[in-house]
Amino acid sequence: MLDKTFSTADEAVADLFDGASVAVGGFGLVGIPSVLIDAVRTLGVGDLTIISNNCGTDGFGLGTLLEDRRVARTIGSYIGSNRIYAQQYLSGDLSVEFTPQGTLAERMRAGGAGIPAFYTKAGVGTELATGGLPVRYNPDGSVAEFSEPKETRTFDGEDYILEAAIKADVGLVHAHKADRQGNLVFRETAQNFNPEAAKCARVAIAQVEHLVDRLDPDEVHLPGIYVDRVVHVGPQETGIENRTTRPDKNSEA
Template sequence: MMDKVMESAAEAVADIPDGSSLAVGGFGLVGVPEILIDALLHQGATDLETISNNCGTDGFGLGILLEKGRIRRTISSYVGANKEFARQYLGGELEVELTPQGTLAERLRAGGAGIPAFFTPAGVGTQVADGGLPLRYDGSGGIALASPPKETREFDGVTYVLEQGIVADYALVHAWKGDRFGNLVYRASSRNFNPPAAASGRITIAQVEHLVEPGELDPENVHTPGIHVQRVVHVGPVSVGIEQRTVRA
């Protein structure tokens, strides 16, 4: 079916089952598929594994799923600015795989491109490569589960670590424009983790601010081709909040 537009966000996420893995776009508060996440909250899926640069903030984005105990495990690179995340992680309620930011983007991109693994210098000589990063705490300050060591190899005198590509059951992304065929255009800094997240999902669901007809998007400026997208939801313009506001006293 070429027309991939769904009637609502609720319809688009209705079949996401418990235990699913979700690649989720966004960077801080920008480019977050918040309406799809909210629909998933009301849908009720739980025991989720999320793959995202950050796991939302308190009361926003993936943070609302986290607050309700819906997320079992997350693969992320930046986990600050979320007190509930810290509480669950240190309390042994949440499993966390910390991954360097560039490595995470490449793991998503590689999964979408059908590349099972790749070598990178990022993390060599640290616990990222050597193992020992706390994946889950025991709730008493001890480590219940630590990351295992990864394979390293030398190329031209430089050591690299092997990282695996990521293929998620579903991907949730936010786009500025999209057409009925699923071709997407991102705006400004929302064109960060959304493209690799969209590519990595077996089923990718895109919320778009502006829905246009096929042929209206310049093919040269399409960031995610429709072959990667299975469902489109028109959500209208979305405002972006300010994560940290500093003003004079």
């Protein structure tokens, strides 16, 4: 059988190129392929289009690529608490295409399934459908580029908007377990967006915590047909996006 394993993350991403579109799995900081992202940062490529629900946080995950100004455009749902993401968007250094989370997942899945577009109710009656969302700002704060209107059709008396599928040059994903043929098992909510990021990519690269010689077919969440490269990275720690605490009563005494 074909062994898809690579020795290091650096080797696995070595052919990534300037201007590539990169689909990245995970939600917040959970299930993100942080080791592969670090390898992309080390490689030094730029002008990237990042397709991801969000772009990590300052100093971690995709936030590090933003810090290095390696990202030209993002397609995602949430800026969140990433200050650099917001600053670069509002200053005109970064183009941002907003899309609802469910729509983003379906656009990625459709890209992998060979479906060019689909109709959805998400966004009907908003600027997502009619156009006019700021995609890029000028340095003076005026809008340089607005989103375009989307095609609308009525089915059974209800309006729907047409959303195009997403296809990426490369997909970076994180999995709990894999075999050498690229069959993947995800753990709990770390599954969010990871299967879709692999499916929509021309080359899908998976970092995995546990590498085994054989998986029970009933365990498999994503078949190896969607995965091109596997890197064993060992157990990974998940950071905390927003730490909220309350005062220690004992310290007040």
